[in-house]
Structure formats: structure tokens, C-alpha cells
Amino acid sequence: MTDDVVVVGAGPVGLFLACELALAGVRPVVLDRLPGRSGEQKANGLVGQVLRLLDHRGLHQPLSGTPGMPQPVPRFVFGAFPLELHRLDANPLHAVPVPQHRIEEVLEGRARELGVTVRRDHDVTGFTQDPAGVTVDLHGPDGPGQLRARYLVGADGGRSTVRKLAGIGFPGVTSPDPVSRIAHVLPPEGIRVTDGGEFLLPGCPTLFRPYTHTRTDHGVFVISPFSPDDVMVVTLEWGGPPVDERTPLTLDELRASIRRVTGADLALSPARTPGPYTPRRTVGHNTRLAERYRDGRVLLVGDAAHVHAATGGPGLNLGLQDAANLGWKLAAELQGWAPPGLLDSYQRERRPVGERVFMHSQAQIALMSPGPAVTALRALVGELLAHDDNLARIAALMAGSDVRYDTGCPHPLAGGFAPELTLGNTRLAELTRSGRPLLLDLTGGALGLADRATPWKDRLDVVTAHAAEAPAGALLLRPDGYVAWACAAGDTDPHGLDRALRDWFGEPRG
Numbered sequence: 001m002t003d004d005v006v007v008v009g010a011g012p013v014g015l016f017l018a019c020e021l022a023l024a025g026v027r028p029v030v031l032d033r034l035p036g037r038s039g040e041q042k043a044n045g046l047v048g049q050v051l052r053l054l055d056h057r058g059l060h061q062p063l064s065g066t067p068g069m070p071q072p073v074p075r076f077v078f079g080a081f082p083l084e085l086h087r088l089d090a091n092p093l094h095a096v097p098v099p100q101h102r103i104e105e106v107l108e109g110r111a112r113e114l115g116v117t118v119r120r121d122h123d124v125t126g127f128t129q130d131p132a133g134v135t136v137d138l139h140g141p142d143g144p145g146q147l148r149a150r151y152l153v154g155a156d157g158g159r160s161t162v163r164k165l166a167g168i169g170f171p172g173v174t175s176p177d178p179v180s181r182i183a184h185v186l187p188p189e190g191i192r193v194t195d196g197g198e199f200l201l202p203g204c205p206t207l208f209r210p211y212t213h214t215r216t217d218h219g220v221f222v223i224s225p226f227s228p229d230d231v232m233v234v235t236l237e238w239g240g241p242p243v244d245e246r247t248p249l250t251l252d253e254l255r256a257s258i259r260r261v262t263g264a265d266l267a268l269s270p271a272r273t274p275g276p277y278t279p280r281r282t283v284g285h286n287t288r289l290a291e292r293y294r295d296g297r298v299l300l301v302g303d304a305a306h307v308h309a310a311t312g313g314p315g316l317n318l319g320l321q322d323a324a325n326l327g328w329k330l331a332a333e334l335q336g337w338a339p340p341g342l343l344d345s346y347q348r349e350r351r352p353v354g355e356r357v358f359m360h361s362q363a364q365i366a367l368m369s370p371g372p373a374v375t376a377l378r379a380l381v382g383e384l385l386a387h388d389d390n391l392a393r394i395a396a397l398m399a400g401s402d403v404r405y406d407t408g409c410p411h412p413l414a415g416g417f418a419p420e421l422t423l424g425n426t427r428l429a430e431l432t433r434s435g436r437p438l439l440l441d442l443t444g445g446a447l448g449l450a451d452r453a454t455p456w457k458d459r460l461d462v463v464t465a466h467a468a469e470a471p472a473g474a475l476l477l478r479p480d481g482y483v484a485w486a487c488a489a490g491d492t493d494p495h496g497l498d499r500a501l502r503d504w505f506g507e508p509r510g
Ligand SMILES: Cc1cc2nc3c(=O)[nH]c(=O)nc-3n(C[C@H](O)[C@H](O)[C@H](O)COP(=O)(O)OP(=O)(O)OC[C@H]3O[C@@H](n4cnc5c(N)ncnc54)[C@H](O)[C@@H]3O)c2cc1C
Pocket: 008, 009, 010, 011, 012, 013, 014, 031, 032, 033, 034, 038, 041, 042, 043, 044, 045, 046, 047, 100, 122, 123, 124, 125, 155, 156, 157, 158, 160, 161, 162, 182, 280, 301, 302, 303, 304, 310, 312, 313, 314, 315, 316, 317, 319
């Protein structure tokens, strides 16, 4: 039997891609070499425009635990600079604290609801591709085996087997610094909280704002009080004592690191968390981007396509939006209505977004590193961030809300993520749960666009409404939430809709 798509990796990106494919009517099989979900200490939160995408799929509420639309955060951090985002009139940066194991639990639950098969304890060891499909070699609980699929997607993380077997280069930089140490502990004794909510450590004059990287003369320290029994402490050190990477991080090693970075001696004991978490040490950082995201019938998404420092949490904003971009295009290819070049537009659109994260994650590491030259650079950047237009620019960079794909439509909304809209009592995000392309006529039908879109009705939804203070007369949305085409509110003879429908959603069926 030939499956439509084999997705290698049941991390967040592989699971979300499987959801997107299943929504589009394709049946993927997800394989993961681990027997169960990983307890590795990874993401602590979702940051950026990905929260609006997840809202478009009804996943914001289960992940954030709060109803309604994602809310911008009043403060964030960039390269150990506090970003006072509450100053901005239009703040684009959303964030939700949620640990990676919970993200995976929610996405796996959704995937299974949608009928996706997730097979654990299946290690993918090889593949060969031919013009009709891909034969995947694996090692499962019953020994070696094979699967046949029309496409193979590597969502198998930074050390991706699929990327290596496909011979796709992974150029970039590997740096021995900083050494990062993370653990969840009980609130250490001797720490005080000021009236302003900052943390004071014994013997250290620096004020540490919670959840925020703070640079000292000897490194970076972060303290994040997630609950009364769970405080996450993190150090980053440059040029510290040699590390034996074969030994796991102990709380004594972290205590010594905190002493070196802050001067404070804190007795540490493990948190009583719902976990699972293990203390984690990472030596240096890798910033690498796959040369290609596609090789014939093999594609890469998420960390398999890009790795970078975790500062500011850009990983899942990038990876989950890769999955949304790829999912509908691959489904269109499999269902036979993809216009020429649609699948290749995945790399054309997403690799430059990876390059932006490549740039800003390295810039942040540089801004946090020690030394007088960096201190001088920070004084300059601090002056720039005092101006709201620069602050807004950094916020958009972190959010990924400055991403504009070339859709060929000149309207200012085209190529960007759909704006927040409320149509009567319904938010736009509630109309996009099915993951189908959507034509929104916001003139109440005056333009007659629904008739023009009728030939595509097998793959396109049309909603006609009046939106208060609509930013456009009509919007054509792709399943990943991006605007393929728009026309102005007062435009009585809008051009380009037929062309956009053909360019993105193929020829209508006869
Ligand atoms: C310390 C740390 C903190 C982070 N903090 C944040 C944060 O706050 N916010 C954020 O957005 N991001 C954060 N990140 C980044 C984020 O964790 C990653 O971007 C994310 O895990 C990428 O998901 P993925 O699904 O692409 O890959 P992964 O999560 O790596 O999943 C890959 C899966 O593939 C499986 N696999 C690998 N090889 C094979 C094979 N041959 N056969 C079968 N299965 C295989 C693995 O078992 C794994 O389950 C952090 C990362 C780290 C390390």
C-alpha cells in the first residue's frame, strides 16, 4: 500500500504538519523513533504570529488556557534588552507560556482526532525515491520494515536523518559559546522580590526582571517563576571552565555557574513540577540553514531545515508556520489541483524567513556576550530602542509579522498574514478552522465576487459580510492565513481575482 505522505518526527512541527495535511483531506503517517513523548527540556512558550495561526485552527485556547483571541504582550526581551512593548500603538508581538511537552500533547491529540496515524518506536534509517514515490526504510518494534509513500517529509529535528540521507547541505556556524544551563528548581532561599517585581539575589547589586535575560559582567542570568513550586533558572556563560558533555548537568554545577555569573550563592533543590523536565546543559550554539528545503519528493520542515539559538523563542514561530505553508501546497499537489510551481513556492517563501531568524538569533547572542566593545554596542542599541519606530521594528522582527510573500498583488495587505477582523459576531479566526482557502467579500456582496469564484467552489469557501471599518473590500486568504489577493474598500471593479485564484488554487474543474 502507498501512503500519501510519511512524516518523520512526532515533534511539534511534524504533528502540526500532519494536522494540516489531514484537514486538507490527505492521510499522513507520522513515525517517531522514541517510544513516547520526549521529556527533554525545550520550549517554554510560543512567541509571535504563530499564535494567530494556531487561533485560525482553534488551537490557541487549548494551548493558552484562555478563551478569545491571542493578546499582545506588554513586555518582551531582545538580546537581553527589555522591550517595553506597551508603548506601541500597534503591538504585533503575542506570546504564551506553555511547555513543549504540552504543545506536543495538544497537537498529537488534534492529529489523532483528525485520523492521523502516529507510530512511535519507528526509527527511519533510509529511503530511496523514484518518479512515483519514496520507499522508506525503518526499524520498528518488530524489526526492520519498509513503507511506501508519494512524499516523505523530514520533521526529524536539527540532526535530521532525512536531510543527511537526501544529501542536503546544512551550512552555517557552530560556536563553542555560550554554555547554557537550565533547571526547574524550588524558589531558592535568600532571593527577595522588590516592590517593582524584580528579583534581588544575595550579594548581587543587579535587579533581575522575571522571564527576562539580564546581562552581567560575566554572563547572562534568567529567573522565571512559573509557579510557587517551579522556578526556572538559566545561565549563559562565555569562556567558562571546561565542560564534560558526557555527564548530565547537576544542580551543583548550575549553582557554581550562577555564582560565577551573578556572584550569588544559591542553594538549589529540584522543583515539584508536573514536568517531565531534566536539567539541561547546551554547549555553544549552532546556527544553520538547509541549502534546499526540497529534493524531489522529499521535503524538510522545522528544525530539520534550520537551527539557531533559542533566545527569544523563535523556533516554533518559524517551524509551525513552515508546516502551515507546506501542508496545503503538498495536499494540493496530491489532489491534483496544484498550479505549476506551487510546491516549490514553499522553499521560496519560507527559506528567507529562516534567514531572518538566522540573522536576529545571532545578533541577540552577540548583544548578550561579555566585553567592553559589546557594552558600547549595547549603549548604542539601547538609544535606538528608546524610539518607538525602532521598537516596533524589532517587535515585528520577533513576531514575524514583517514577513511579506510576493503574491503578485499590489494591495498593501497582500503577502502578509490576514488582519484581525470581526464580521458581525464572528471573528475571522473562527471562519478558517477548516483550513480551506477563503474568499471574504466585505462589501456585503456588492462586488459579486461569490459568482466569480463559483468555479473553484470544490476547494474554496466564500463568505460575504459587512465588516465595520474593513481594511479592504475583499480578501482572498490562503489556508496558511496569508493574504493572496485583496482589493480596496471603495474599488467597484476589482482586478486580478481570477488570476490570483488560478495562480494559487489552480485551474477550476471543468
Ligand atoms: C533549551 C531550548 C529551549 C527552547 N525554547 C523555545 C521556546 O521557548 N520557544 C520556541 O518556539 N522554541 C524553543 N526552542 C526550539 C524548539 O524546541 C524547536 O524549534 C522545536 O523542538 C522544533 O520542533 P521540530 O518538530 O521541528 O523538531 P523536534 O522537536 O526536534 O522533533 C523531532 C522529532 O523527530 C524524531 N526523530 C529524529 N530522527 C528520527 C528518525 N530517524 N526516525 C524517526 N523519528 C526521528 C525525534 O525523536 C523527535 O521526536 C527551544 C529549544 C531548546 C533546545
